[in-house]
Amino acid sequence: MSWIRFALAQLNPIVGDIAGNSRAILDATSNAYSRGARVIVTPEMSITGYPVDDLASSIDFIRQSESGVASLAARLASDGFGDAVVVVGYLSEASDTEFGGARAHNSLALLHEGRIVATYAKRHLPNYSVFDEERVFVPGAGTLVQNLGGVVTGFLICEDLWRSDGPVAELAARNVDAVVVINASPFELAKDEMRFPLLATRAAEFGASVVYVNAVGGQDDLVFDGDSAVLDSSGSTLLRATRFESALELIDIRGNGESADGFTLAEPEDTITPFIGADLPDIEAVWNALVLGVRDYVTKNGFPSIALGLSGGIDSAVCAVIAADAIGANRVYGVSMPSKYSSDGSKDDARDLATIVGCHYDVQPIAGLVAPFETQLELTGIAAENIQARARGMILMALSNQHGHLVLTTGNKSEVAVGYSTMYGDTVGGFAPLKDVFKTLVWDLARWRNVRASARGETPPIPLNSITKAPSAELRPDQTDQDSLPPYDVLDAILELLVAQRQSVNAVVSAGFDRETVERIANLVAGSEWKRRQAAIGPRISQMAFGRERRLPITVRHTSGLV
Numbered sequence: 001m002s003w004i005r006f007a008l009a010q011l012n013p014i015v016g017d018i019a020g021n022s023r024a025i026l027d028a029t030s031n032a033y034s035r036g037a038r039v040i041v042t043p044e045m046s047i048t049g050y051p052v053d054d055l056a057s058s059i060d061f062i063r064q065s066e067s068g069v070a071s072l073a074a075r076l077a078s079d080g081f082g083d084a085v086v087v088v089g090y091l092s093e094a095s096d097t098e099f100g101g102a103r104a105h106n107s108l109a110l111l112h113e114g115r116i117v118a119t120y121a122k123r124h125l126p127n128y129s130v131f132d133e134e135r136v137f138v139p140g141a142g143t144l145v146q147n148l149g150g151v152v153t154g155f156l157i158c159e160d161l162w163r164s165d166g167p168v169a170e171l172a173a174r175n176v177d178a179v180v181v182i183n184a185s186p187f188e189l190a191k192d193e194m195r196f197p198l199l200a201t202r203a204a205e206f207g208a209s210v211v212y213v214n215a216v217g218g219q220d221d222l223v224f225d226g227d228s229a230v231l232d233s234s235g236s237t238l239l240r241a242t243r244f245e246s247a248l249e250l251i252d253i254r255g256n257g258e259s260a261d262g263f264t265l266a267e268p269e270d271t272i273t274p275f276i277g278a279d280l281p282d283i284e285a286v287w288n289a290l291v292l293g294v295r296d297y298v299t300k301n302g303f304p305s306i307a308l309g310l311s312g313g314i315d316s317a318v319c320a321v322i323a324a325d326a327i328g329a330n331r332v333y334g335v336s337m338p339s340k341y342s343s344d345g346s347k348d349d350a351r352d353l354a355t356i357v358g359c360h361y362d363v364q365p366i367a368g369l370v371a372p373f374e375t376q377l378e379l380t381g382i383a384a385e386n387i388q389a390r391a392r393g394m395i396l397m398a399l400s401n402q403h404g405h406l407v408l409t410t411g412n413k414s415e416v417a418v419g420y421s422t423m424y425g426d427t428v429g430g431f432a433p434l435k436d437v438f439k440t441l442v443w444d445l446a447r448w449r450n451v452r453a454s455a456r457g458e459t460p461p462i463p464l465n466s467i468t469k470a471p472s473a474e475l476r477p478d479q480t481d482q483d484s485l486p487p488y489d490v491l492d493a494i495l496e497l498l499v500a501q502r503q504s505v506n507a508v509v510s511a512g513f514d515r516e517t518v519e520r521i522a523n524l525v526a527g528s529e530w531k532r533r534q535a536a537i538g539p540r541i542s543q544m545a546f547g548r549e550r551r552l553p554i555t556v557r558h559t560s561g562l563v
Contacts, residue, residue, distance in 0.1 A: 158183045179203075252268055373490075
């Protein structure tokens, strides 16, 4: 009977940065090795970052990935860690002639003594919603089992775990002590309500510990939340890494195999107590996901700072606080752009927010910019209203050009869904923190963030008036959002059914909503697809986010069956 120390390296890779990602793996190995670990597990596609999208079609990129793994193996050995087993995820080249040429495999490699000693490859690189192709499992050819110092260990990659047949069934028939699952599993609201029950179920089926290692970090519109864990065969959580942060956690796993039958690995000389991180309430998890998504988009893409319009409303206030939490208030530039219709209260709320948060604050009135357009083009009605939004957009983009800021667009999912926005006005910007956040959830986030500030002895950052006042674009006298839309609690409930749950108009009406209202909202959703196609990306927090998961035809006359 043997004990081997496993390390779960919850890393934040950057897509395409093979050298940088390899250094992160090397650093994690060095740290873990010094603490007695001899099996170091990194996430899915840890060498290349994930998802690679169409880079998977580049034979040069695939070969760089393979070369990167070989180079890392050699470097681990030369740096004195060759006697450890390091598990990495990477792209390998498929040779299947049925695919008509080069194709990428989503692969796993075991590195030991300067070599790649074992590999496991999926038949396809997944890419549906996030990832769009199914894996075809060939019985008897899709599992990898290795004896790691007496701990007989099976290996899986992410989605393998979802189906009870295929690799899961084959490993359940083997006498394994542990199953390592490497993952790049994106965050979505209530993900843990699916993740941990599934891990517990599989651990019972295997009769073994499950070592689940997930990536962390933002990648374009995806956020990976980490939450790496080890569960024993009874479903008890033995280790759980902190969510939304890079982490390196260690655990000793007992095996019943003979080390002579596999890798000879040193047993730990001391004992450790594995870390078990606290669960997070859903509202806190969403906030952390949005902050991480903004931080990594700014940092990984090299933006020095963020700019956004501060209207005094709830959306811009929440975005400003997310930005400050993400990169520090000193790198956030808030711009108030009052028109002749802006109320004193809204201007005060914008100023108060900036003062409490501590971000830069500038006032750029737009009346002088708007008047020539109104006069020369004889604009009235909605055209006159929208020119105000476009003037604000021009100011923000001009400041971005001048100073290099990333402009945040502050629209929420409710507005994005029904097109309640001005193209090239309030839609300008490179990143949309609230794109997958319904308006009612925006209010919940604001209240939660203020409560957290109070609990820490800090001043709540979001002015109460921004939370309680009726939302308004303030593009005409006494305007409110509800002049054009149902109350947001009603709108969001309808959108949850139409968009998130893909229900038909008839099904939504059967759920108790007014048919005329539902049909109007369905038509707005369908008619706004052209706007969404041009909109900035933003962090995905749901199973049905606009962009990756849900796209409609732009030219379409069918709405009653929207799903």
